[in-house]
Amino acid sequence: MKEFTRENIKNLVAYKVDAPQYEIIVNANESAYDFPMILKRQFCDDICNTDLNRYPEACFPELLEALSDYTGVPTEGIICGSGSDEVIALINQAFVDPGDVIVSHSPSFSMYEIWSSIANANYVPVPDLADHIPDLDSIIQKANELDAKIIYLCNPNNPTGYTFSREQILKVLNSVSALLILDEAYIEFFGESSVDLLKKYPNLLVLRTFSKAFGLAGIRCGYALGNKDIIDVLYKVKGPYNLNVMTQKIAVLALKNRDKILSHLGEIRSERETIKSELESLKTLKIYPSGSNFIFFETPLAQAIYQKLLDNNILIKWFKDTDRHPGSIRFSIGKPSENQQILSIIRKVVTENA
Numbered sequence: 319m320k321e322f323t324r325e326n327i328k329n330l331v332a333y334k335v336d337a338p339q340y341e342i343i344v345n346a347n348e349s350a351y352d353f354p355m356i357l358k359r360q361f362c363d364d365i366c367n368t369d370l371n372r373y374p375e376a377c378f379p380e381l382l383e384a385l386s387d388y389t390g391v392p393t394e395g396i397i398c399g400s401g402s403d404e405v406i407a408l409i410n411q412a413f414v415d416p417g418d419v420i421v422s423h424s425p426s427f428s429m430y431e432i433w434s435s436i437a438n439a440n441y442v443p444v445p446d447l448a449d450h451i452p453d454l455d456s457i458i459q460k461a462n463e464l465d466a467k468i469i470y471l472c473n474p475n476n477p478t479g480y481t482f483s484r485e486q487i488l489k490v491l492n493s494v495s496a497l498l499i500l501d502e503a504y505i506e507f508f509g510e511s512s513v514d515l516l517k518k519y520p521n522l523l524v525l526r527t528f529s530k531a532f533g534l535a536g537i538r539c540g541y542a543l544g545n546k547d548i549i550d551v552l553y554k555v556k557g558p559y560n561l562n563v564m565t566q567k568i569a570v571l572a573l574k575n576r577d578k579i580l581s582h583l584g585e586i587r588s589e590r591e592t593i594k595s596e597l598e599s600l601k602t603l604k605i606y607p608s609g610s611n612f613i614f615f616e617t618p619l620a621q622a623i624y625q626k627l628l629d630n631n632i633l634i635k636w637f638k639d640t641d642r643h644p645g646s647i648r649f650s651i652g653k654p655s656e657n658q659q660i661l662s663i664i665r666k667v668v669t670e671n672a
């Protein structure tokens with residue numbers, strides 16, 4: 319097959335992972351809280367009255383209305399995809415020519431780089447400064463020097479939990495001509511969205527998802543918010559029926575019942591702070607502040623912690639150490655009892671290795 323395969327695809331590794339089968343899963347920043355049963359039943363009734371032999375709405379008008387009500391962005395400034403993953407792919411299809419430069423801070427969400435390499439773009443990761451503070455000056459400098467097409471900022475950042483201030487975002491917007499893609503996948507946990515800046519900055523696009531705070535990773539629905547001009551271009555490259563009828567219905571139901579679904583946010587934030595202060599009492603762990611639904615920490619015991627949790631049927635995210643970073647762990651906030659179980663295992667590993 320090699321002779322048929324594009325050069326930049328040859329060395330890519332396919333994303334073929336089985337759904338993890340563990341008692342506790344805290345490796346993917348999903349919500350620990352499932353969609354409420356009463357809404358699942360409502361959805362089932364609705365589906366029973368839906369003609370599944372027909373194609374779904376190609377441009378999801380009901381979902382756009384509900385999203386507009388939620389975000390305050392007019393429907394003409396919204397597009398949805400099968401997860402924000404698909405929206406990132408659409409951005410590349412619409413705007414990125416082979417060789418174009420895409421700049422981001424590093425470490426950040428891995429799909430920026432993966433979709434860039436599929437687009438044959440030149441991905442330029444700018445390493446964080448000390449304490450995982452993104453190096454904004456270098457990002458701006460690189461973007462301008464290399465005439466970047468796109469800059470990604472992830473706010474709050476996955477995996478470090480770093481939150482960009484409004485001043486920092488404005489600084490980038492006022493200093494570059496590239497498209498700024500602001501990934502707000504975790505914004506509900508932070509609360510300080512930059513969506514209002516769309517009114518002033520035509521080169522800004524905000525990414526969101528139902529996979530995190532809405533607890534709907536299983537339905538695969540993400541969206542982009544922007545000005546009509548930029549969204550119109552994304553519609554040009556979108557597949558005809560990219561959101562199936564079930565996804566559209568559940569997403570609308572979720573938005574109409576958002577007060578109930580998002581009522582977990584307070585508990586998740588307070589659990590996060592409890593976990594953070596408990597981890598801070600342990601030696602050898604360097605804990606980072608987080609504005610999201612996970613906590614990131616660095617430790618020479620990262621592998622041992624990962625393995626011990628695995629032995630106890632718990633899956634957490636372990637980042638191996640590299641030249642630039644020591645080993646680290648990203649701990650997605652689970653239910654309080656799960657968090658306590660995880661903390662006691664981490665405590666044990668640290669004490670045994672003291």
Ligand SMILES: Cc1ncc(COP(=O)(O)O)c(C=O)c1O
Pocket residue numbers: 346347400401402403404427472475476501503526527528529535538539540
């Ligand atoms: C920062 C960030 N953006 C986007 C995504 C992708 O989300 P989706 O499930 O909508 O594809 C993730 C998933 O982990 C993420 O961490």
